[in-house]
Amino acid sequence: MAPVDAWFNRLYTWKHNPLYQSGTIAVAMLAIMLVTGLYLVIFYRIGTPYESVVRISEQAWAGRWMRSLHRYAADVAVVAIAVHALRMFAQGRSWGPRTLAWVSGLFLLFLMYVCGWTGYVMVWDVQAQIMAVEGARVLDALPLFSAPIGRAFVGESPLPRAFFFLNLFLHIAVPIGVALALWMHVSRLARPALLPPKGLLWGSTGVLLALSLLWPAPLDAPADLLALPSRVSVDWFYGFWLPFSRSIPPWAAWAAILALGGIVMLAPVWTRPRESERVPKSFVKERFCTECDQCTQDCPYDAIRMIPRSDGRPGRVANVNPALCVSCGICAGSCAPMGVGPPLRTGRDQLDRVGTFIAEHTWGPRDVILVSCDHAASPAATGTALEGIPAFPVPCAGNLHSSVVEYLVRSGAGGVLVVACPPRDCWSREGPRWLTERLFHERPAELKERVDGRRVRVVHAAEAEVGRLVEAVDAFRGRVLAMDIAAAETDIAVDLECEIPADEVEV
Amino acid sequence: MTTTAKVAGILLGAALCTLVIAGSRVPWTPVPDGSAAIRLSWRAVLPVVEECREPTADEVAHLPSHMRPAEICTGSPITFRLLFLLDGAVLLDELLVPGGSRSQRPVHVYHEFRVAPGTHRIEVELGPENAEVATAAGATTTSLDETVRLDPLDIVLITRVDGALVIRQSGLEAAPTRF
Incomplete structure (x- = not known):
């Protein structure tokens, strides 16, 4: 990590080093998602989800890049969170009093994925269909539902508006949980820095905006529940789990999730130095x-x-x-x-x-x-x-x-x-x-x-x-x-006079 | 900081963002073998054989007035057997048992089978396991025997509408490809 840090410092200076600013970049991306999301929700229709996204994408002035910026900011946010977590882990800053920040940070990442899942399903293209079907397949392995929720996606009947309403509701409500988790994440810090320096903030926003204009986010064919998905563009940052979950039984997917989640969540325990190796508290x-x-x-x-x-x-x-x-x-x-x-x-x-x-x-x-x-x-x-x-x-x-x-x-x-x-x-x-x-x-x-x-x-x-x-x-x-030659003192006394002798202390 | 470093920094930033954006649209073929699928999916409330009697005076006396039933019924569920054959081979032989403490919960059938594209004979039979009890309860056997043609990535959905097994396929609404 150190050589990469040094390299980035040479290019960006330490003040604007994006690796040092990974946490604040994630927050900045959340802010971009909030602003662009407010615009998108005005034009989104739960009755005709795919068609409304097509209309947004065809808007000549704002819609196309707004949607792209929303999506790209979401991608950069998870990358920034992952980099931030990796740095904290590598620097041994994940245990002791920092346990709350570590655990709340992981919860933040989980909420980001929930939010991302609902966001992609909202579009209701083929990628959305895969995410919905696979998500339901994995969830059905839990003994929580009276009826398999995967049956909603078999094509027996069109998906009800209520499904898209619930999805939209979650997509808007979960960010409130993200804000609460973020508050908890920095609650033990004095003077937490939430946003990157202006240069990095506007620079990264400008680059993402330019890429949104030049390379808009793709929109796949509309979902067809009575057809297996063909070639599709998958957002690997939110859909990396799809190939794995499709190739293993749902119980194995849960076992993998629990094992991996448990190992990462318990990092404050297994990264904690031995009592004898810890630096004593002030x-x-x-x-x-x-x-x-x-x-x-x-x-x-x-x-x-x-x-x-x-x-x-x-x-x-x-x-x-x-x-x-x-x-x-x-x-x-x-x-x-x-x-x-x-x-x-x-x-x-x-x-x-x-x-x-x-x-x-x-x-x-x-x-x-x-x-x-x-x-x-x-x-x-x-x-x-x-x-x-x-x-x-x-x-x-x-x-x-x-x-x-x-x-x-x-x-x-x-x-x-x-x-x-x-x-x-x-x-x-x-x-x-x-x-x-x-x-x-x-x-x-x-x-x-x-x-x-x-x-x-x-x-x-x-x-x-x-x-x-x-x-x-x-x-x-x-x-x-x-400069002039420095003069050396031999009998140096620094200020220590503040101590009140014990015999002067009133008891 | 030199101008070269500034330019290199901007280019690197743009390249990293481009990399992230490229990662957000990776082409993927979820079904590389181009197979098709047959789904069986429906929800059904299975009939229950009920025996009802009037409550005894002692039973009534122990209940508040607003909770006294006109009759007390005990039901036993009828177990159904679902048989699914593809081109004569049995792919599914399952007993459908209603859930719940009183066995009155609906049953959910939900299976998906990957098949090679082409023409296939589909046979589905859904009927009570114990014919005598079922006849008394008015439960009947329903079946389906169709030949369908499946192109790559096609899905044939076998579901139940008004007690009858029907086939649904993309682009054909409720009408299956039949021969």
Whole structure:
């Protein structure tokens, strides 16, 4: 996945990379389907379904491309959802607090297929006939119906209007369920991004519109229930199951559906690391908390809230809900007094580590130090290009406390280059965004004014973008060489004065 | 970002969308062998042999006034046998037993057989399994013996209209191709 990401980044930049934006593209396609669907439903007739679709397709101005755009958006939506799910799975983001998003996402996909099935049957051409007959054959295997529903499609009598009314009703009602599932899908996220950046939104819409005009969606011959279907154009994204279901008995189809569905649905269970391998959840050291509220604002999962203090002091204190915390550590980077974060990853822990790191390495006043996110381009992967450059690893760029950068700069480094993931592909969500805000835009815990900001840079480089990393290091080295020689401090003390000694705490 | 990358990005995006759209119209032949099919499909309420009697005073006394029946009937269903022969070979020999706790639910016949195109003799017989009981209940045997011609992908539907077995075929309305 990493090389493909890097390739797409080169063509689209990380901001418009459609692979990073797969989730928002799916939502954008839903919006297109909603708009075009409202137009189509005006002209659709349940009494003469096929004829009304023919009339829509023959409309010189809007009908033809509206229908095509509706259908193509539906196709792109399922592809985008599949890509999105695959990415989340590959990145191990399908278990723990993300289980709700995983399960609701699968339910969303299921609803998309129900909606797609009803949409294709509405047309009542040969493809619709195959979908209806096969769907009924599979459903008849369930002991739910008093009469086989497949008998409705044997050609004994024309299909009643009620069938098409029910179908139309479902096609309109199911999207309401899609909206509810989508709400649930993002309910555990702070500031969820629902739409892609404007360039990608209008670009993808424009391309689909152009293809709708140039290559309208096909319409097969009308359904004939007293004839086996001949050659037909099948939408493989919604009808991929047809060849399989036709070649196996219905019970086998259900067994396959249940087995596959169960395996995918239970991914949060079988992808979950062992207890001993999991990163512990964030915790709050109450005596350091100054009630600034910053961690609650920065947490990408709304896992932190303010509650009354329990140490006798007045006011409130941050509190982490372990059921929602994904252990990203972004709260640690947000906390100026360094009182919150996962064990061994709080600001104070990072300062301890960087102190050791400085003691173990030597560098000159024109040297560049790297601080690299574990998920971004690794300096080690560049081969000999960055050999000899000290690299301080952090689990997530958003976890990095600005005091670490301050420590490195004040220790005499010519420059500190932080290597972060592309913001749209942060495994912890929003890490690179908050990092930039903290280092350059005075978002607490901000980089202090006493640090020469020219000596700090951030580069967004995905795992496989090692070339980009090397270029960024070379460019930054050039800048550092043009600056004055960095002065090294020997007795560095960062702000830790917020702690109230235990003997001053009123109990 | 270079102009080349921008152009390549737009072209790649268009190509991916085109690929998706091409995937939405893949030609497929669901019946590659060009076979035809014979369907048997109908719904029927089978007759029931009922024995009725007046309720006893004790039975009436245990029921609220608005639930007291004029007579209490117990029914036993008549099992029907469905026999389907194609060109003299038995393809289906099935007993039709009504469902439901009182065996009064309608039965649904729903079968499809793939056959080679051409001319075929179709024989269908639907009748009660126990002739004596059936005669008492007024149940009769219905049958169909026709020769039909099936082109590739044709479907012949055998159904039941007003108690009689009939054939329906595409383009022929209710009239089958007969010889």
